[in-house]
Amino acid sequence: MAKRRTKRAAKKKKRDKSQVELLPDLAVPAVDEEQDEEPVGELSAGDTSVEEASAKPDVPKGNHVEPEVARPVPEKPPSAPDLTPAPPRPQGNQLARARDLVQTGRIEEAIDLYTEILGENPHNLRAHNNLGILLDELGQHDTAVEHLESALEVEPDNVEVLTNLASALTQLARFTGADASIRKALRLSPDDLAARLAQGILSFRRGLYLEAEAELQWVCEHDPGLGAAFYYRAEALNRTSQFPKATELMLRAAELLPDDARPVYTLGHLYDRQGRPVEAAEMYRRARDLQSS
Numbered sequence: 001m002a003k004r005r006t007k008r009a010a011k012k013k014k015r016d017k018s019q020v021e022l023l024p025d026l027a028v029p030a031v032d033e034e035q036d037e038e039p040v041g042e043l044s045a046g047d048t049s050v051e052e053a054s055a056k057p058d059v060p061k062g063n064h065v066e067p068e069v070a071r072p073v074p075e076k077p078p079s080a081p082d083l084t085p086a087p088p089r090p091q092g093n094q095l096a097r098a099r100d101l102v103q104t105g106r107i108e109e110a111i112d113l114y115t116e117i118l119g120e121n122p123h124n125l126r127a128h129n130n131l132g133i134l135l136d137e138l139g140q141h142d143t144a145v146e147h148l149e150s151a152l153e154v155e156p157d158n159v160e161v162l163t164n165l166a167s168a169l170t171q172l173a174r175f176t177g178a179d180a181s182i183r184k185a186l187r188l189s190p191d192d193l194a195a196r197l198a199q200g201i202l203s204f205r206r207g208l209y210l211e212a213e214a215e216l217q218w219v220c221e222h223d224p225g226l227g228a229a230f231y232y233r234a235e236a237l238n239r240t241s242q243f244p245k246a247t248e249l250m251l252r253a254a255e256l257l258p259d260d261a262r263p264v265y266t267l268g269h270l271y272d273r274q275g276r277p278v279e280a281a282e283m284y285r286r287a288r289d290l291q292s293s
Contacts, residue, residue, distance in 0.1 A: 095126055107134060125154040129161050136168045144168045159189045166198045170205055178202050193223055201232050209236040220249075227256030231263050238266065243273050261290035 094117050101110035114131040117124055128151035136144035148165040152158065162185035169178035182202060185195040200215035216233035219226060234249035247270045254263040268283035 095130075098127075098130065102130075102134065107138070110134060122150075123154050125151045125158070125161070128154070129158075129164060132168065133164055136164070136171065141168050141171045145172070157184075157188055159185045159192055159195060162188075163192070163195045163198050166195075166202065170198070170202050173205070175202065175206055193219060193226070197226065197229055200229070204232050204236055209239045212236040213240070225256060227253050227260075227263075230256060231260075231266075234263075235266065238270060243270055246270055247274070259290065261287045264290060 094113060098110045098113040098117070101107070101113065111131065111134055114127045114134075117127040118131070121127075128147045132144040132147035132151065134144075135141075135147065145165065145168045148161055148168060151161045152165065155161065162181050166178040166182035166185065169175075169181065178198075179202065182195060182199050185192065186199065189195060196215060197219050200212050200219060203209075203212035203215060213233055213236040216229050216236065219229040220233060223229065230249050231253035234246045234253055237243075237246035237249065247267065250263050250267050250270060254260075254267065257263055264283050265287035268280045268287065271277070271280035271283060
């Protein structure tokens, strides 16, 4: 009996010892400072979102967690350069500026500006036309014709451009082309003053003085302030020996074209032919002054 009690006590003691040895396994182990940490910001297998991961409780005090260096956010790959041409600048203001330059006598600057406009838009009808007019007045008739023909490519039935082209061709003595251009303009607009004037000057340059005088008479009656019409009409009368009437009209031309030496010089010839040498000498003197100014 004593032996059995001894055995039972030994077994009990053995069981108590095994329970004591198991107790440390139930305790929460301390976090080792060199223990690998799960990278901040990465999701573990059971996580579903970055927000849930960031909502995890902070590591208890006493544990040192080395902060992870922030990873650079990958930049978007550079997009291909935009090769779409920039919209052209509004050219209405540039055209107005060019007109102002012409009116103030800054012709070279106006030509440069029209050239710039055409560099941006080679099909600008107004720039081609206006540049053609300036070049024609400067005696660069061939280049003027080129610009006026370019303007007609944009708008073939533009009466103004057709008229200006006829005038430039007339200066080059290209009478056939000038005649075709002005006839088309007059078919489109029979009473256009500029076209009728160009027609009269063309007739004068071709030696058709009677036709020129009749055409220019109509223009003078419809616009008494158009100096060129009075000048060429007076010249047509001069060529047909109608000196008194030519003198009357040439005096009007000199009034309308005060800076032009041609009417004044022609008046000298007209006075000479009428036996009025003193008046002729005065006209020649005035013409020289105008030419030298």
